[in-house]
Amino acid sequence: MTEFFRPTRRGLLAGGAAMLAMPSISYGQSDVVKIGHLTPRTGFLGPLGEFAVNAATLAAEQINAAGGINGRKVEMLFEDSVNPQTASAKAERYIQRDKVACIVGEINSASALAIGQVVQREKILFINTGANSDALRGSDCRRYMFHTESQNxxxxxxxxxxxxxxxxxxxxxxxxxxxxxxxxxxxxxxxxxxxxxxxxxxxxxxxxxxxxxxxxxxxxxxxxxxxxxxxxxxxxxxxxxxxxxxxxxxxxxxxxxxxxxxxxxxxxxxxxxxxxxxxVWHHLVDTPSAKAFTAAFRAKAGKPPENQGWSDYTAMRVIAQSMNELKSIDATKVVEHLEKGAKFDVLKPREGYFRARDHQLMMEMYAITALPADKVQNQFDIFSSSAAIPGPSESLEAIASTPEENVCNFPS
Incomplete structure (x- = not known):
């Protein structure tokens, strides 16, 4: 078991002490929590989709090693979202046929909007891990859609x-x-x-x-x-x-x-x-949980994770922690829990939380600058990074859109 899922005093890591104390169980097909993962695996966004899949797989393995979700094993379902029409159809199939507890993923903003429309109608949680459009947090916001990816x-x-x-x-x-x-x-x-x-x-x-x-x-x-x-x-x-x-x-x-x-x-x-x-994150972030994630991902994939991998991994951890704290996989209960300001270790210096008014994860980010060619030591460590932005004395909301810039009215 990795240090990601050791209990902390505040129960921040996936599952918390109660989950870790659970006895080992024998998983049967009826004892699983299905999570549907949708993201581009082909086309111009395909290279990012592979990082997302690898990271979500790693997170599921670690969650299961720590006791699962309420004693039930996480079973991941993976699909290539391809385009908005395909994303919508596959989201419906995940919910209606496969009975998933939630959906994670996406990178294309138009596809994320299509999935958001489906989950709003079906009242199933969707955590968008890669689509940046401010409109998804504004004019196109949905109550059952949350965002670990940063907005534009x-x-x-x-x-x-x-x-x-x-x-x-x-x-x-x-x-x-x-x-x-x-x-x-x-x-x-x-x-x-x-x-x-x-x-x-x-x-x-x-x-x-x-x-x-x-x-x-x-x-x-x-x-x-x-x-x-x-x-x-x-x-x-x-x-x-x-x-x-x-x-x-x-x-x-x-x-x-x-x-x-x-x-x-x-x-x-x-x-x-x-x-x-x-x-939104990079593999050189110097926190214990970031280092552990980077090491585990590198051992699994043969290369360090990048920011898309971070987002899908973080979304999975948010889901596991929330459902274990609630002792429920009910989507509406999870939505309410996140809207109340639950805090999460997001592999950065400060904990993150979802802003209730638009469901954007409030967190630090980084500006990176390319190193001169003579300073590059390997194919991955090719940039220098700013300190975390916003700074430690600033509100996490300092770089996010204001209510005046981006109005969200959740549909009923």
Whole structure:
């Protein structure tokens, strides 16, 4: 049994003392708690989906080793969500045929919205682990949908603090490249608000098709526009391809990204990772639970986890801890429990909690900056990190959207 699930005085880790004290039991088919996992395993988001699956599998194994959920074994069901229509259909099948206790996952914002509509109708818990759109916490919020992934406002303000300090915002011209789907459109809206409020002006902007692999036309535009900074609002394999080709073209304009996953930098290859980016977590976070997760994931997958893996792992821990504390898998009871401000070890210096008004996990984040090539020691440790943001004296809500910026009215 790993140290993740040792009981603490406050019962923060999955299961708590009561679960760990349970006698060993013989699991039968009727003694399982089914959790449905949905996330892209193919397409431009596929590389992230594999980290999500590996992390959720690891979490389930550790939960079961610690006694399961209320003495019942966790059984994971995995499906490739592919697109919003498929995500909706598979979510319905999970609930109606497989009788899952909850659904975990997703990365695509449009697919997360589709799943959110299903779980709201069926009154089943869904924890979104990868979709960032502010709208999912605002105009499209659902009472049975929670978010361990950060919203776009948190991503923009985290990276924004760093590039403000680097002198890349005030009085500067930016060129934005944005993924042409729901996530990208929402991120661009939030990014333009931040940049405009802080004195930056637009040198150019383009929407980029999600399956595009050749960035030559856009790189030529950048060379001609000569911006002070390139703002990268891309997603998935787009980022990997863009960084590779940016280096090949020999462009030297500073890069800053407002949406990011570290696996995409690893995929770009040695020497191709550039700029400053926000992450919800990274494998170098120095807390006991973060180190233990990183070691366990590395032993299982042969590489460190990245932020998407962290999110799915954290969601599983939240579910197990909550259901064990409640001694119930009832979705409505779990929703109410989370809305009351239950605290969780989220593998960072401070505990996290879900904000009642929009179900966003309130937590610290990090701004990472690419190391110079001569400082890179291996293929994974390729960046330096800021201290946790917000700082220890700030509210965890300091980087999140305000009620005025993002209104959520949960449907009945």
């Amino acid at each position: 406002s948190m991503m923009v303000r985290t990276a924004g603090r760093a590039i403000l300090e680097q002198g890349l915002v005030r009085g500067k011209k930016y060129y934005a490249l944005t993924a042409d789907y729901a996530f990208g459109h929402d991120l661009l809206r939030v990014a333009k608000r931040f940049l405009g409020e802080n004195g930056a002006t637009v040198a150019g902007e383009d929407l980029v098709p999600t399956e595009l692999t050749d960035f030559s036309p856009f790189l030529l535009k950048l060379r001609q526009a000569r911006p002070d900074v390139v703002i990268c609002n891309l997603a998935g394999a787009q980022i990997t391809n863009f960084l590779k080709q940016y280096s090949e073209y020999g462009l030297r304009f500073p890069i800053a990204g407002f949406g990011f996953d570290t696996a995409l930098a690893w995929g770009a290859g040695t020497g191709n990772f550039l700029g400053t980016w926000p992450v």
